[in-house]
Amino acid sequence: MTKSTTETPESxxxxxxxxxxxxxxxxxYFxxxxxxxxxxxxxxxxELRRVMNVYPYHSYAKxxxxxxRAEGT
Known part of the structure; x- marks a missing residue:
């Protein structure tokens, strides 16, 4: 069973x-x-900006x- 979360980082x-x-x-916004x-x-x-979108479940996906990667898959 996979634990799900809606955690979104603050920074x-x-x-x-x-x-x-x-x-x-x-x-x-960077x-x-x-x-x-x-x-x-x-x-x-x-040349003007860098914007990164952070979605719900970001921490889970990361x-x-x-x-x-650790499993070599």
Whole structure:
């Protein structure tokens, strides 16, 4: 039996460590960091902004992907 959750994280962190708060509409806006970010090309091709959508069950899906990688599936 699989445990389900509707947990949604309160913040998101970019690959280089920039942390932003997730808005009420479940979006994380990294716009303020984009112009000076040395790793911008890893996240977006946009010159203006980077927005990440965080959906319900995000934590569950992330944990499942991690477990599958560990099993070699």
């Amino acid at each position: 998101a962190t970019s690959p280089v460590g920039h942390t932003v708060t997730i808005s009420a509409n479940r979006r994380a 716009t303020e960091y984009l112009s000076a970010c040395p790793s911008k090309n890893r996240c977006t091709r946009s 944990a499942k992907r991690k477990r599958l």
